[in-house]
Amino acid sequence: MHFRTRIFAISILTVTAVLTLVISLSWSRIMSVELTHLDSRLCIEAKRLIRKRTLHDVNNSAMNIRDLNDTLLSGGRLMTDLMDKLRVNSPSQLMLSVGSAEQGFLxxxxxxxxxxxxxxLNWLRAESLTLPHNNKADAVCQLAFFEHQQSRWRASLFQTSNQQSFIAVDIAATTNQLTNTLLTALVVVIPFSLLLSILGAWIISTNTIKPINRLHKAMDKVTQKDLSHRLPEHKEDKEFKMLIDAYNMMLDRLEDSFQQVSRFTADAAHELKTPLTVLRGKLEQAVLSENPSLLDLNAILDEVGHLSAITRKLLLLSQADSGSMALHFEPINITELVDELIADMILLSDELELDCVIEKGLITQGDFVLLRQLLNNLLVNVMRYSLPHKSVTIHARQNESVIEVVMSNACLPISRDVRAKLFDRFYRGEPAHTQGISGSGLGLSLAREIARAHGGDLTLEPSDIEVVTMRLLLPIVK
Structure with missing residues (x-):
């Protein structure tokens, strides 16, 4: 179903539901008001019947009950008058009774x-009325609702001290009249309402689809080679502005991801190309040489080891990017692991001046091999890039619910721009810092991904330009 069609259907259904509700409530209210007015008219007419009967009794005292009944009712003047006032169509829709038990009833x-x-009858309520000839409220008008001959009737019984009058009217006449009036109005209202709902739905759908169409056109311009198109923000509604912002942010992330993948692929190809070229050259040299024993197996093994390390790191980074890094969790004593790695680092370099403060009993849950590689990468960086005869600080402690390992070393001045790129893959810094130092530029980025896979993080802390401070956070296990 098209969006515009759905808007039409919803609008028409809404208008129909509102009309139905309004008509139902209005009809109920109108009927209630009309019946209240009918009750008042019935009491007034019942009261007038007693007055008419009293006048006839005074003026025609010699008449018997039958003659008096004929005088009051058969001439049609009273019935016609009541039919007009009570708005009924036929005398059969009226019931009348007036008189007393002593004198008889008409x-x-x-x-x-x-x-x-x-x-x-079960009377609903009674109203006290005052007769014209008496200041006291000695007359009572009672009201009732009943069914007679499959019709619904409204009745009033007006009683004085010695007489009573009763009038009942078939409310079908009132109901039919109101129904006819309502149907006449609906013949005009319903088509006009449907026309307005269609027009309103068209305007709403057109205004609603405009930003969606602009978003669709912008999406059509996006290709794998061109992710630069952004949807400009006009004076849109808040909801569409949020959608446009989300779309632009999604494109930003996609563009960054594509650029990162492109750079990563190019850097990986470059890094793999160098050891492969060395291997190819040495093998070709051995093949072309008359003396195969001249083949430098140690150099070849070093290059193969370099290739293997790069491949392993690339695989781990690929798993981290896809969220599928396989972890074998077990309790790991970080205190013992850091002590062991520091001892190995001391054996490899006698020039380092260490300031180590390692708390006891730092336990976490994680993959032993990966956490060892993470800490080893950090310590190797400290060894390679620390200035000779400068102090290296390594502190490990519990900080609330995490294990905090902070490593700080003096180095050549590093600018803010370089510091922002230290965790980029294959980035090794400025040539002045890396001259004569081997590496692939994957150590820090891999270390951070391993930390995040364990629920922690690795960050570069603010410091002087001649100091590098790394902070590692890992969740603690009590």
């Missing part, structure tokens, strides 16, 4: 035992 319509209907 009832309509014929064939309906109105007194029996009155006797079976």
């Amino acid at each position: 009832t309509a319509p014929d064939g309906v035992d109105v007194q029996d209907v009155i006797s079976r």
